[in-house]
Amino acid sequence: MSSLAGRPIVVVSAFFALCLSAGARADGNQLLEECQDGINGMSGGVSRNSVGVGHCVGVLQATMDTLDLFHEAGGLPRLVCVPEGGIPMIQSMRIVVQSLQAHPESLHLNESVLVVSALKNAFPCQ
Structure with missing residues (x-):
């Protein structure tokens, strides 16, 4: 098993390539609808x-x-510091939906980038 330690630029590049490689509809508009529906169902x-x-x-x-x-594995600093033990999925959904509703000008962006931004704002690392 190879280690990613010592290769933070490769890891970050891979993450952004993954984020940008998603289909055209993989944006905040679709995610907002789907997560709102999930909150309703849950x-x-x-x-x-x-x-x-x-x-x-x-x-x-x-x-x-x-x-x-x-x-x-990549040795990168934490971007999001959720409370010990994690958070329930419905809480994650609510955080993301609230962020997407508060920033409609960003809905065209990649869904993973928007999720990171929402969680980073909700759970900043000290």
Whole structure:
């Protein structure tokens, strides 16, 4: 197993390439709709698009896992410092939805970049 330690530029480059390689619809507009639907479904309502909710959950979880991977294996500083033990998925969804609604001028950006920005603002590292 090869280590990513000592290669922070490669890791950061790979992360941004991953973020930018997603399809044209992989932006904040789609993520906002899907995560709002997920919050509704997780709060006792009915989801209109379970595949979309799965996409929201997947993007949030994959982004958080990637941030952890870059810190642990890549030796990069933490960008997001969630409380010990993590946070529930619905809380992540609410944070992202709130951020996307507060910044509609950014909805055209890549969804993973928007998730990192939302979580970084909610849980800054000291």
